[in-house]
Amino acid sequence: MANRSTTHTAASAPDAPVVRCDEVTRTYTRGTDPVLKRRQQPTVTALDAVSLAIDSGEFVGVSGPSGSGKSTLLYLLAGLDVPTRGTVAIHGIDTKALSERERAALRLEHVGIVFQRFHLVPSLSARGNVALPLVEHGVRKRERHRRADTLLDRVGLGDRATHAPGELSGGEQQRVAIARALVTEPALLIADEPTGELDTETGARVLDVVDEATDACAVVLASHDDQALARTDRVIRLRDGRIVDDA
Ligand code: ADP
Numbered sequence: 001m002a003n004r005s006t007t008h009t010a011a012s013a014p015d016a017p018v019v020r021c022d023e024v025t026r027t028y029t030r031g032t033d034p035v036l037k038r039r040q041q042p043t044v045t046a047l048d049a050v051s052l053a054i055d056s057g058e059f060v061g062v063s064g065p066s067g068s069g070k071s072t073l074l075y076l077l078a079g080l081d082v083p084t085r086g087t088v089a090i091h092g093i094d095t096k097a098l099s100e101r102e103r104a105a106l107r108l109e110h111v112g113i114v115f116q117r118f119h120l121v122p123s124l125s126a127r128g129n130v131a132l133p134l135v136e137h138g139v140r141k142r143e144r145h146r147r148a149d150t151l152l153d154r155v156g157l158g159d160r161a162t163h164a165p166g167e168l169s170g171g172e173q174q175r176v177a178i179a180r181a182l183v184t185e186p187a188l189l190i191a192d193e194p195t196g197e198l199d200t201e202t203g204a205r206v207l208d209v210v211d212e213a214t215d216a217c218a219v220v221l222a223s224h225d226d227q228a229l230a231r232t233d234r235v236i237r238l239r240d241g242r243i244v245d246d247a
Contacts, residue, residue: 013092017053018110018188018218019077024050024086026072026241046072048241049086056187059214061229062222064238070222071192073238077220078190079107091187108136112181112217114210116193118173120165120180126152127161130179137184151179155209171202178209182216189219195228207231 026047047069054060054077062070075081076088082096082103089095090110095103107113120129130148139147152161155175157168165173174194181189191210195203207228213219221228229235237245 012090012110016089016092017055018058018091019220020053020087020089020092021073021076021083022051022087022089024076024083024088026069026076026081027084045241047076047083050241050243051086052236052243052246054188054218054220056218057214058234059211059219059232060221061232061235062220062238063224063229063235064244066224068238069241070238072241073236074190074192074220074222077188078111078113079103080113108133108184110187112184112186112189114174114177114181114189114191114194116196118165118170118177120173120176122165125162125164126157126168126176126179129165129176130183133180133184147183148179151183152176154182154212155179156205169202171198171206174198174206175209178206178213182213185216187217189213189217191219191221193222193224195223195225200227203228 024047025045027043027045030042030044050073062073064070076083079090079095082088087094087096090106093106098106121132127145127148130151131144134144134147149158149161152158155178157172157175160168160172165176168176194210195206198206203225204227210219210221211231221232223229234247236243
């Protein structure tokens, strides 16, 4: 994308998968016992030696019972978090080798993220929300609005550009959130239970939009919903932080 003002300096490897995990383990500290030192606090292993690679154009589902590690995996793939052990590489760049600031720049350049709750800015219009990531990219206002309107058209909300999130339905807000995630033309779209708060019909419309995104980028979709997983090319099934199936 033009006019990008990124701060990370690491060179990406053009032939590398969009994202790759090697023996990735993520543990969290559970306890806060004031008597115990940090290293002695009880821990939970949310992901346990997970390895996978996702290529451009793939539409990958992540499934598994609650607590199996889906959100933890997506946060790591998105570069929002780093592993306790092992490596996550986005475009060949090891996320753990970067500073927080460099990781934010890497995300801005390569990753779009959609959460279950839409996280839109209530005081901005749909257009303003979608255009927001382009401010960081240094894109001028007129061009930001042009690109935001193109994306809103793509998700079927061209006539809602000036509406505030509070004036939109849940399904419409999620489509705005997807448009915002795609406006920077990311190589990787991460969607964590994007239809979790929506009824079946509204969820299906949101999934259509996610599905269409796979034309331009790799998509990783965590879901409990069989209807959503049926649309993907490949489903990674997690249990207790391990991959039990990848097909
Ligand atoms: P899922 O998305 O499949 O429900 P998560 O990745 O959210 O699973 O959680 C995996 C495990 O890690 C669970 O046991 C959960 O309680 C634990 N966990 C997740 N986040 C944290 C955290 N910030 N602190 C402590 N434990 C956590």
